Amino acid sequence: MKNFRFLILILFLLFADKAFAELTVDANHSHIKIDFFYHGSIVTISGQSDQNADLIIKVSSPEGHQGFKKKGKAAGFLWMNKGELNFEHAPNLYFLHSTKRLEEILSPEEADANTIGYSALGNHIKITPVSDENEKTKWFEEFVKFKESSRLYANSSGNISLTQKNSGQDFSIKFDWPYEAPHGDYIVTVYAAQNGRIIEQAETNVSVEQAGLVKALADMARDNGALYGLISIAIALGAGFGVGLVFRKGGGAH
Template identity: 30%
Template sequence: MTRAMMLTFKRLMVLSALLLSSGFASASQLDVDLSKPDVRLDVSFEGSELLLFGAKQTDGDIIVVVRGPEKDTSMRLKERIMGVWVNTDEVIFEKAPTYYALAATKPVEFILPKAVLEHEKIGTEHLGLKAIAAPDGADEATIQNFRAGLIRNMVRRALYSSKNSPVDLVGKQLFRTNLWFPANVHVGHYAVDTYLVQDGKIQIHNTTNLQVHKVGLEAEIFSFAHDHALIYGLLAILIAVVAGWSANAVFKKRG
């Protein structure tokens, strides 16, 4: 962790030195980098914090949006029937992101008009999740309740951020924000969008990619379980047989 932070610090220093020395002419208007190019799920993974940092050449606000891989997501409503809570209506939302984080220099509704937030899907309420399956006769208000339920559930799992976390400005040009990836994060391609906004208009939009993937033993077990499922299952039984047998043998000697 300290090594990663040192590395981050060095990269920040190099970046800022580069920007300050080169001046306006050669540096681009908005530069962004991450403290690590990927999130690695290894045996000791307990969630991971990434530092996003960058430099801008002009005044303006910064908005950072991170989106995880998308998948169709089912939401169910529970109703009490004869004293027991039963799943009743189901709504399936198309391509809901499995991860959504938002950070900005101030609340996004003070930075951009609603129409732009909706167009760019900035903020969980502007994700525009489309229902592809719903009970007969369900109106938009009903669907909206399911949509809000989905967001609540994801926020509870720390996979969505309910409101934007801060982007800190360092001086006039440098900015930084921390991104948290919890232990239940999904593997796949993540998109990091950084916006430079002036007077309610997006001036620059920069997209960086981030990989969340399993590494080492975790990756090997996972791919073996998927590629050779039958052998994996039989091996699991073999391990169980050996463990059961050897435990008995050990105890027999003692007993």
């Protein structure tokens, strides 16, 4: 009897799945080139989903280690760096946009399981050294503040525009891509949620690459430090002398 019910449930789910418009996602600007005049970009994420689904769009860089200096009070009243703080499994960039407030569309467990939202991210990131949960929360909040001030973390609800169609809905969101985000690959994931659970997800990529002079200089600074240093010094000496000479001529004229 139990097995029979289970079978029906599966059949129902399979059938129900067919009824959904398939979730798709696309980024208009999947290759961002950082050239000499780069000052950030604008990215539009769009796609289609089932009509009834609430949507969550997450853009993040691969997780990794990030080191910080923490400020604290020395001798009771002087603010200075007091030791280091390490964040593990922390993405450098994390944007989260949803059609409604996250609490309304996703259960906390489901959010945690997919690292959706600051609260889930806070549970996911490991911070050392901290003595207790309160301290961890405090430093995670500081971490988010730091990241938001460099425009690398952002969080919004209600900014995804939706257009209803017979077969489903078109969604799209347009946002500034910050120049503070370094070159690398970024993952865009769209989650469709219903009744507090994720029912479908789709993924695409945004890759940011250095190009031209920026790439040449960055590569040289990294791979050929000695030559890079000597050229930097030579240019500085040349510029100093050059300006000195120009001024002497200018000075002699009057």
